[in-house]
């Protein structure tokens with residue numbers, strides 16, 4: 255009978271425990287560039303901002319999206335308490351993201367032809383303004399669900415090289431699945447963009463309120479239109495490979511207060527918060 259030597263088994267156990275400890279730290283403590291800082295605001299605090307932008311608040315829990323380009327070190331939130339401006343300081347620690355090298359066969363997607371630059375710039379401006387919008391709260395009490403079950407092929411934050419040329423860090427999570435697989439809304443919200451974009455291909459934006467926006471890219475088909483109100487789990491599109499893509503997959507981004515953050519981290523934090531509020535409210 256095959257049996258692991260005891261010492262090796264112990265190492266596996268330690269590795270499992272170590273991984274678990276690191277996971278807990280990532281979720282609950284570390285504020286890193288590209289991550290989310292969670293803060294319990296004083297009950298009477300109003301108008302919490304980071305870098306001048308209002309932030310997502312559920313009850314007294316505040317979720318702050320930290321730009322991946324920010325320098326580690328001291329950071330702060332501002333808020334009003336009984337009509338006085340207050341600050342809350344916190345520490346952002348460094349995180350090293352790994353490199354990813356990709357080969358794109360369509361060279362126009364690496365060095366776009368000059369006549370497309372105007373289109374690309376206007377699409378970027380349109381997306382930026384949608385990320386920066388701050389709309390009324392929607393019900394996030396059931397948290398977020400993953401828009402697609404599949405194989406994770408690229409993590410948030412990878413420092414990317416296309417055909418050897420450095421590009422901006424990967425701003426979302428890539429999940430590969432068969433072309434035509436349905437993609438589901440991560441949470442309730444309103445569709446604010448449903449269009450075919452140069453780099454992102456067939457793309458949807460869902461605004462979940464209070465500066466929380468999700469983006470779904472490279473679809474083969476868009477199943478909802480701008481202005482549609484969608485529910486968590488609703489089919490919104492089908493997996494494809496449109497735009498700058500090396501095969502059928504979903505690129506999923508989560509943006510908080512105008513900053514793209516790690517979707518996995520955000521989802522874990524949001525769901526930890528919403529499930530504990532559900533427990534407190536009598537365990538329905």
Ligand SMILES: [Zn+2]
Pocket residue numbers: 408424426427428504505506
């Ligand atoms: Zn991607």
